[in-house]
Amino acid sequence: MIPGPAMLRPLAPPNFWAPLLAAASAISSRRLPAVLGNLDHKRWPARRWESSATASGTTGSSSKTGHIYTGPNESILFLDNLFPLKLASLLLWRPWETKRDLPGLLRQFEDASLSALDPMNLVKRAIPETVPIKVTEIIPRLKEGGAYIKFTYPDTLSAADVEGELAKSLDKKPIKPWFNPFRGIKAGLVLGRPWLEDLYRLPRSRLRVEFVPAKDSEPPTELSQESLYSLFRRYGKIADITSQPPDSKILPKFAYVDFVGVRPAIMARNCLHGFVLQEEGSKTQTRLRLSYEQRVKPHHIWNWISNHPRIVIPILAAFLAAFTVVVFDPIREFFVKMHVQKSLEFTNSKLYKWLKRQTSDILAFRKRKDEDAGLDALFAHRKELIDAIQASLLETDDTFVVIHGPRGSGGKELIMDQVLQGRNDILVLDCKPVVEARGEAGTIRKLAFQVGYRPVFSWANNLSSMIDLAIQGTTGVKAGFSENLESQVVKILQTTASALKEVSLADRKKEGKDANLSDDAYLEAHPEHRAVVVIDNFLHKGEEKSMIYDKIADWAAALVQSNIAHVIFLTTDPSYSKSLSKSLPDRVFHQVTLGDLSPEEAKHFVISQLEQDDHSTKKDNQDDESPPKTEKQHRQDLRELDECIESLGGRLTDLQVLARRLKVGQSPKKAVSDIIEQSASEILRIFLLGNNKGAGNGGDKKWSAEQAWYLIKEIAAKESLRYNEVLLSSTFTSSTTPGAANAEAVLESLANAELITVKSHHGRPATIRAGKPVYQAxxxxxxxxxxxxxxxxxxxxxxxxxxEAKTIDKAEAELGVLAALPQQPYQAAERVNYLLAKLQSSQQKIAAYEKEMGGLKKILSQEV
Structure with a gap:
């Protein structure tokens, strides 16, 4: 055996193994090599998918069992390090391996003109001429990087002597292949019965040593670690030996032998597979069956992570949150900034503006001009109001601008088309789609869309909530992966505030008198450079999702207090001051109330739209060379407008509907009558004869049809009702409709549905009028x-x-209790008289109601 490097050198010199091999042969009571009988030596044709090891078919090999058999004075050597292990998968498909038979390899071995890179040259050099053996068969093992050398030896020598001579020769003159110049070739005598399998099992440094019976009738003996060490140590440095647990029920019994390297494991596996021996003190023999085993490396880090979820999961949640902030927040700030500055809109691009200039004479934007004509006339009447709002945007007061007015009063048009006309630093946040969204994910998505916050993963919060619930159920600790709606809203608004600050600082120059100022000082000194945030439909359905409004109000307060932006609120709720005062308790708001137009202003608004339409019509007739309209064809019935404009009122949306009807040829009286009729049908459908769903609220009504009819009837007769007088009426105080017993809640719901308008006096509700002027008619x-x-x-x-029937029932019940007393005390006489009088009064009212109801039923039976 050739000694390796210093750290892998065997424990004994090569000649030490001769007596050990003889002792091993005595223990196993076998002769090496054993003759296993006559086998079929028929030559099998080699195929491309077969290995030469199993398909050789030469003398001494079996193509059926995959084993090498030896005769008298024959033995087998295994030479390793002939082929590179890293290229084993590639070399398995080399043509010389699959097409050349073993006699061809012998002829190549005996050829004197071998190439230095040919593996047969390494084999020939490894077997010196001084060793009196004859090579009879060469079987390459490409995936193991070696080859089996079958040889014959004279009677004067033993197989152990041949191994010793080879070990001395290779130790004296190491043979190192070109692909591994640091390790020489080693030779080992095959003591067992090698298995020439061509399975795709690559060599490993761990060997699984199974103890199987040498004979069917004898149970095997499990070898101790000392015996395994003495048997395997000769092939290389052993890292560890692991025996099977004593209580294990797995059969056959086995042990793991871990070598430091792969090459020693290959040598041991090819030399000792099928080796039969007898453990000292045992009466039975054991056969060793060796196979490569993938070593499972201990995952200490993963084991610690899986065993400490209460520590790891919060850390992981914090890491994910930090990663999100670092990666996604700058992207989201960028998109919010682009949304505010409208940099990504095509209408703001240079190409669109150029096309608009080139086609301005061809394409007439007449519809837009017609719509703006009346608004321009309206804004001319509100010029002072517009100037006041614009002046408030140039002041350094840290407060809100609140535009309050009923729906259709033109508040948004006033702000966007007049006050903020020409500005590119406006953020419009419409609260209506946000509060009407379904579910938390929908609310987050709508809010993100309003401010341009992207990317947003609204669906991920639901998934994170389920993960949190699963982790909390298994570990008892909340992971914190999910965020509630409040934290998500705050996060979106904070990112938007950072983007707004960048927008406000976009016009700042690096050079100039303000170069030395900080960002906050610059914004405080230049309020005209601050961005503008318009919050539309504030307190829309204020009773729902109040948290959204609170967070928006707090965010708006932070913007104005930090001098980041001006904030303008557009609301129709008269109680807006309660919500906004929580965010800015020590500030006075710039409040602007938009009411309905006076009859003169309303008439001027309608006429201005009609005049613009007539002007456009004349221009079109001139372009078409058609005869102009006569004066009789123009609107001559505008004198009727004075008579009916007062019935319609001064609500902007109603006036626009009237102007459109007049443009299509209707007379003012007919148009106003149709508008009133349409409004009456709308009231009848929603408030009187509708189902139990509120007017677009998506929920049950908070009022009864009888309460709505009471207000309609009284307002039609008096135009204005006292608030407290309505609260004291029987219809409101004692309503039999479920959910309509709270009189103040009923009036608030009807005001939100725009059936009525509640006017305040010194902060308290005072009077009740129709929701819109046209509703009065x-x-x-x-x-x-x-x-x-x-x-x-x-x-x-x-x-x-x-x-009244309920009142009678209560009185009768109490009278029954009093009548059940054994003696009638004189003190109860007054109470009895009171109850009797109340019973009589209620009965008289019921009689009057039933008499009146009889007449109404007669009308219903006669009228169509």
Whole structure:
């Protein structure tokens, strides 16, 4: 045996193994090599998918069993380090391996003109001429990087002597292949019965040593670690020997032998596979069956992580949060900034502006001009209001600008088209789609869309919540992967604030008198450079998702206090000051109230739209060379406008509808009548005859049809009602409709649905009027319909009768209790008289109601 490097040198010189081999032969009671009988030596044709080791078919080999058999004075050597192990998979497909038979390899071995790179040259050099043996067969083992050398020897020598001579020769003159110049070839005598398998099992440094019976009738003996060490140590340095646990039920018994390198394991496996021996003190023989085993490396780090989830999971959550902040936050800030500056919009590109200039004479944007004509006239009346708002944006006051007015009063158009016209640093946050979104994921997605916050993974929060729940159920610790809706909203708004600050500082020059100022000082000194945030539909459905409004108000307060941006609120809720005062308790807001137009302003608004339409029509007629319209063809019935404009009122949206109807040829009276009729139908469908769903609220009504009809009837007659007077009416205080017993909540819901408008006086609700000016006329139109009036009065009287019937029931129940007393005390006489009077009064009211109800039923039976 050739000694390796210093650290891998065998424990004894080569000549030490001769008596040991003889002792091993005595222990195993076998002769090496054993003759296993006559086998078929028929030559088998070599195929490309077969290894030469199993398909050789030469004398001494078996193509059926995959073993090498030896006769008298024959033995086998295994030479390693003939082929590179790293290229084993490639070399397995070399043509010389599959096409050349073993006699051809022998002829190549005996050829004197071998190439220095040929493996047969290494084999020939490894066997010196001084050793009196004759090579009869060469079987390459490419995947193991070696070859079996079958040889015959004279009677004067033994196989152990041949191994010793080869070991001395290789030790004296090491033969190192070109691919491994640091390790020489080693030779080992094959003591067992090698298995020439061509399976795809690559060599490993770990050997699995199985102990199988040498004879069927004898049970095997498990070798001790000392015996395994003395048997395997000769092939190389052993790192560890692992025996099978004593209580293991796995058969056959086995042990693991871990070598330091792969080459010693290859040598040991090829030399000792099938070796039969007898353990000292044992009466039975054991055969060794060796195979390569993939060593499972201990994963200490992973084991520690899996065994300490209460420590690892919070750390992992913190790491993921930090990673998200570092990677995604700059991207999101960039997209928010682009959204505010509108840099990614095609209409702001130079190409679009150039095309617009080139086609301005061809394409007439007449529709837009028609829509803007009336607004320009309206804004001319509100010039002072516009100037005041623009002046507030140039001040350094850290407060809000609040634009309050009913729906359709033109607040958004006033701000976007006049106050902020021409600015490119505006962020519009519409609260309506945010609060109407379904679920937390929908709310996050809508809010992110409003501010341009992307990418947003709204679905990931639901998945993280499920992971949190699973981890908390298994470990008892909340991982913290998921974030609630509040934290997600705060995160989006904080990122938006950072982007707004960059937008406000975009016009800052590096040189100039303000170069030495800090960012905060610069923004405080130049309020005209701050971005503008417009929060539209603030407190839309204020009773729902109040947390969203609170967070938006707090965020807006932080913006104005940090001088990052100006904030303008657009709201229709008269109680906006309660919500905003929580965020800025020590500030006075710039409040602007937009009311309905006066009859003169409303008339001027409608006429201005019609004049613009007539001007455009004349221009088109001139371009088409068609005869111009006569004066009679123009609108001559505008004198009717003075008579009906007051019925319509000054709501901007209603005036726009009127102007569109006039443009298509309707007369003012007909147009106003149609608008009133449409409004009356809308009131009838939503508030009186509709189902139990509120007006677009997606939930149950908080009022009854009888309460709505009571207000319609009273407002149509008086135009204005006292708030407290309505609260004291029986319809509101004693309603029999579920959910409509709270009178103040009913009035608030009807105000949010725009059926009525509640006017305040010194901060308290004082009067109740129609929700829109046109509703006043619509209420009267409803009262003119006998069927509607009779049906709703019948329902109202029926509810009043039920209320009185409940009063009678309570009085009768109490009278029954008093009557059950054994003696009638004189002190109860006054209470009895009171209850009797109350019972009589309620009964008289019920009789009057039923009489009136009889007349209403007669009307319903006669009218269509």
């Amino acid at each position: 619509a209420f009267s139109r409803l009262l003119e319909d006998p069927v509607v009036r009779a049906r709703m009065d019948l329902a109202l009287l029926g509810e009043l009768a039920k209320i």
